[in-house]
Amino acid sequence: MNNITNKVADLLIEVRNKAPLIHNITNYVTVNDCANAIMAIGASPIMADDIRETEEITSMSSALVINIGTLNKRTIISMIASGKRANQLGIPVIFDPVGAGASKLRNDTTESILEQVKIAILRGNLSEVSFAAGLEVSTRGVDSSEADANNDGVAIAQAVAKKYGCVAAITGAVDIIADGERVVTIKNGHKMLSEVTGTGCMATSLVGSYAGVSSDYFTAAVGGVASMGIAGEIACEEVGSMGTGSFRMALIDVLSRFNSELMEKRLKLNEA
Amino acid sequence: MNNITNKVADLLIEVRNKAPLIHNITNYVTVNDCANAIMAIGASPIMADDIRETEEITSMSSALVINIGTLNKRTIISMIASGKRANQLGIPVIFDPVGAGASKLRNDTTESILEQVKIAILRGNLSEVSFAAGLEVSTRGVDSSEADANNDGVAIAQAVAKKYGCVAAITGAVDIIADGERVVTIKNGHKMLSEVTGTGCMATSLVGSYAGVSSDYFTAAVGGVASMGIAGEIACEEVGSMGTGSFRMALIDVLSRFNSELMEKRLKLNEA
Amino acid sequence: MNNITNKVADLLIEVRNKAPLIHNITNYVTVNDCANAIMAIGASPIMADDIRETEEITSMSSALVINIGTLNKRTIISMIASGKRANQLGIPVIFDPVGAGASKLRNDTTESILEQVKIAILRGNLSEVSFAAGLEVSTRGVDSSEADANNDGVAIAQAVAKKYGCVAAITGAVDIIADGERVVTIKNGHKMLSEVTGTGCMATSLVGSYAGVSSDYFTAAVGGVASMGIAGEIACEEVGSMGTGSFRMALIDVLSRFNSELMEKRLKLNEA
Numbered sequence: 001m002n003n004i005t006n007k008v009a010d011l012l013i014e015v016r017n018k019a020p021l022i023h024n025i026t027n028y029v030t031v032n033d034c035a036n037a038i039m040a041i042g043a044s045p046i047m048a049d050d051i052r053e054t055e056e057i058t059s060m061s062s063a064l065v066i067n068i069g070t071l072n073k074r075t076i077i078s079m080i081a082s083g084k085r086a087n088q089l090g091i092p093v094i095f096d097p098v099g100a101g102a103s104k105l106r107n108d109t110t111e112s113i114l115e116q117v118k119i120a121i122l123r124g125n126l127s128e129v130s131f132a133a134g135l136e137v138s139t140r141g142v143d144s145s146e147a148d149a150n151n152d153g154v155a156i157a158q159a160v161a162k163k164y165g166c167v168a169a170i171t172g173a174v175d176i177i178a179d180g181e182r183v184v185t186i187k188n189g190h191k192m193l194s195e196v197t198g199t200g201c202m203a204t205s206l207v208g209s210y211a212g213v214s215s216d217y218f219t220a221a222v223g224g225v226a227s228m229g230i231a232g233e234i235a236c237e238e239v240g241s242m243g244t245g246s247f248r249m250a251l252i253d254v255l256s257r258f259n260s261e262l263m264e265k266r267l268k269l270n271e272a
Numbered sequence: 273m274n275n276i277t278n279k280v281a282d283l284l285i286e287v288r289n290k291a292p293l294i295h296n297i298t299n300y301v302t303v304n305d306c307a308n309a310i311m312a313i314g315a316s317p318i319m320a321d322d323i324r325e326t327e328e329i330t331s332m333s334s335a336l337v338i339n340i341g342t343l344n345k346r347t348i349i350s351m352i353a354s355g356k357r358a359n360q361l362g363i364p365v366i367f368d369p370v371g372a373g374a375s376k377l378r379n380d381t382t383e384s385i386l387e388q389v390k391i392a393i394l395r396g397n398l399s400e401v402s403f404a405a406g407l408e409v410s411t412r413g414v415d416s417s418e419a420d421a422n423n424d425g426v427a428i429a430q431a432v433a434k435k436y437g438c439v440a441a442i443t444g445a446v447d448i449i450a451d452g453e454r455v456v457t458i459k460n461g462h463k464m465l466s467e468v469t470g471t472g473c474m475a476t477s478l479v480g481s482y483a484g485v486s487s488d489y490f491t492a493a494v495g496g497v498a499s500m501g502i503a504g505e506i507a508c509e510e511v512g513s514m515g516t517g518s519f520r521m522a523l524i525d526v527l528s529r530f531n532s533e534l535m536e537k538r539l540k541l542n543e544a
Numbered sequence: 545m546n547n548i549t550n551k552v553a554d555l556l557i558e559v560r561n562k563a564p565l566i567h568n569i570t571n572y573v574t575v576n577d578c579a580n581a582i583m584a585i586g587a588s589p590i591m592a593d594d595i596r597e598t599e600e601i602t603s604m605s606s607a608l609v610i611n612i613g614t615l616n617k618r619t620i621i622s623m624i625a626s627g628k629r630a631n632q633l634g635i636p637v638i639f640d641p642v643g644a645g646a647s648k649l650r651n652d653t654t655e656s657i658l659e660q661v662k663i664a665i666l667r668g669n670l671s672e673v674s675f676a677a678g679l680e681v682s683t684r685g686v687d688s689s690e691a692d693a694n695n696d697g698v699a700i701a702q703a704v705a706k707k708y709g710c711v712a713a714i715t716g717a718v719d720i721i722a723d724g725e726r727v728v729t730i731k732n733g734h735k736m737l738s739e740v741t742g743t744g745c746m747a748t749s750l751v752g753s754y755a756g757v758s759s760d761y762f763t764a765a766v767g768g769v770a771s772m773g774i775a776g777e778i779a780c781e782e783v784g785s786m787g788t789g790s791f792r793m794a795l796i797d798v799l800s801r802f803n804s805e806l807m808e809k810r811l812k813l814n815e816a
Contacts, residue, residue: 002625012483027591028300028572028593029573029575029579030303030576030579031301032304032470032576033301033576034470035302035469036469036516036517037303039468039469039516040515040517045469046374047299047301047340047342047369048342048343048371048375049344049398050343050344050377051344052376052377053343053375053377053378055376056376057374058376060374060699069591070591070592070593070594071592071594071597072594072618074344074595075596099590101535101594101599102590102604103597103601104596105594105596105600110570114416116797160536160659175684183396195583195584195800196580196583197576197579197583197589198579241799242794242797243584243794243798243799243800243801244580244583244584244796244797244799244800245580245584245792245793245794245797246793246794247793248516248517248580248793248796249517249520249521249793250517250518251515251517252516252517252520253515253518254515255515255517255518256515256516258469277623300572303572304573304576304577304741304742305743306576307573308741309791310788311739311740311741311788312787312788315644317741318643318646319572319614320615320643320647321614321616322614322615322616322617322649323646324648325649325650328647328648328649329646329647332646344806346616365754381638409665500750511733515636520751521792521793522786522787523789523791524787524788524789524792525788525790526787526788527787528739528788528789529787
């Protein structure tokens with residue numbers, strides 16, 4: 001067990017003790033999963049996307065999660081305004097550029113958010129993070145995940161982290177977490193995580209939950225991503241043979257039973 | 273077994289026999305849970321929030337449920353217009369001021385609805401109902417529930433009921449139902465109900481389901497709140513050890529198997 | 545086993561092999577169920593409803609599913625624009641007129657879509673499809689299903705199919721699939737499918753998944769509708785006694801385990 005694993009396990013205890021309020025401006029497809037994942041890990045979710053209240057809600061929260069899974073003009077304005085307010089107050093902003101690369105609207109919104117809001121942690125699959133890095137990509141849908149763990153992943157994560165001064169978290173068959181200096185890979189997770197919708201969004205909201213109790217965003221990103229990966233492994237062991245409906249339910253079950261011992265025992269972390 | 277318990281059990285039979293149509297203008301986080309809870313108890317849900325159809329949908333419904341969990345300008349207009357139409361037609365309006373006290377928008381909207389629409393039943397946690405009563409409160413998120421059953425609960429429920437001429441239902445560790453004259457407390461429920469999102473919203477939609485078959489709104493409020501509480505107890509007994517994902521699924525399971533015998537056997541009602 | 549059954553079973557293999565991208569402009573009540581059903585059957589969902597990206601998203605998809613379960617001005621524009629784009633590109637449009645007959649807005653929108661967009665497959669319950677056929681109907685809510693399989697069903701399905709040059713799929717106690725020439729009935733399914741929300745919407749999204757890999761829309765409609773019906777039967781056998789929460793989860797489980805052998809073994813198809 002290494003030092004980072006210890007820190008992640010400790011951070012989980014903090015999440016459960018402090019139950020930070022996590023403001024999510026997110027999509028209507030997986031919003032319920034995100035709320036339940038946040039509660040399962042011990043934090044407290046609030047969803048609000050109207051410009052007349054989002055800055056106020058952000059102000060009283062411990063982290064802001066921005067997820068562009070289903071965009072519209074009304075919520076884009078709220079995302080940027082809330083992001084700026086979070087920056088003013090030192091509240092970490094976690095950004096999930098869902099489907100970046102798939103449409104001009106998503107591309108423009110991703111660029112606009114990255115320009116106007118200082119991001120603490122960027123979480124996406126390889127093609128989404130590649131787009132954020134300014135690289136050519138072809139995205140096919142928001143749930144595709146093929147080849148997300150190729151050899152370029154580490155370089156792309158590092159490039160994004162340096163470009164935006166943030167932590168970059170690329171999830172896929174192997175997860176990659178990088179800041180300007182450190183890189184780790186996480187070999188938890190299971191293929192079934194790509195067979196239900198919302199596991200990426202939930203990972204981002206879990207990252208937000210960890211970031212809500214610590215300014216060590218690198219550790220927070222590892223914690224959120226690892227929680228989802230380990231939950232996927234255990235959920236598959238427990239009910240995977242039943243199918244993806246049971247698996248999805250079990251993800252929340254496992255997150256709700258998660259504790260620091262489980263994290264220390266299961267986390268497959270490698271420093272690159 | 274007292275008289276109210278009998279009435280509640282009878283009302284449940286009515287819900288299952290008449291399958292009233294319940295119009296919900298609600299949030300996008302827990303809307304699916306609300307629809308499934310309404311169907312599980314035997315009523316029929318319809319969700320519609322565009323101003324060009326909400327009054328028409330309300331007109332053919334047996335109850336209107338207004339839930340401000342995720343507000344925006346478009347739906348606030350629909351809530352008030354539908355509420356007024358319901359008032360004209362004698363259709364009960366059930367109001368859930370989710371997060372009242374947490375932002376100016378939620379406060380203003382709550383006040384606006386209470387001013388312009390005659391509410392049959394107000395359902396919320398202690399801080400939300402306290403706000404509606406005009407008291408100072410500090411809300412922290414929409415899923416916080418600490419101390420919701422303190423000694424002030426009965427007085428606050430009575431104050432709100434008298435102020436608005438409605439039934440007030442405060443849910444928490446102990447649930448309180450009051451109208452201008454009577455007060456009862458319900459000691460059903462389980463802590464796990466506060467560990468998944470949507471249980472408050474579902475309780476409100478269940479209250480609406482009962483109110484859709486009777487003008488005895490006091491009994492309807494007891495019925496809806498008690499159904500959720502008892503479902504929570506049984507769901508926890510059956511699958512609670514698995515985690516909050518299984519628990520959430522089991523809530524709907526239990527509601528779908530609910531009947532008058534179960535209500536009479538499990539309801540822990542005290543007249544205050 | 546007849547020829548159509550063979551074709552349906554083969555089409556399922558195609559869905560799993562090709563994983564077509566299915567663009568859904570749908571309601572916020574059952575959107576998550578639709579996404580998970582699409583993934584469970586082997587296709588890939590994308591949900592996008594903002595006019596600034598819907599046509600682009602449609603362009604890269606293999607089918608477009610339009611569902612009017614929760615309408616608003618913003619999304620109606622997107623539905624029609626995306627439908628027209630799909631028509632230009634030869635991408636099949638699957639239309640679910642949820643609640644047609646229940647409000648002027650739903651009626652007007654249904655008519656507007658049918659006028660401006662060439663539909664490949666229309667999927668609804670009897671009253672919804674009757675409305676589309678220009679017949680008098682009384683819709684009561686979006687989940688009512690009484691008498692959906694009456695003797696008029698076949699005639700109505702044929703009338704709609706001829707009127708719009710599309711495949712018509714009426715689901716109910718008995719499902720009816722018709723194009724201008726052929727009619728088949730499917731006697732799969734279970735009453736519990738009418739006791740949870742979203743099973744109609746999921747059926748439509750499954751139809752879209754099949755239509756995404758074949759221009760034989762008749763077979764695609766049979767495939768999608770039959771998949772839902774058979775999933776309902778098996779889910780009920782496996783967990784029906786637990787209640788509707790477990791049943792709903794098991795629907796996704798069964799869809800995720802679905803294969804051509806199961807389709808051939810269980811499909812109860814009759815050529816009318």
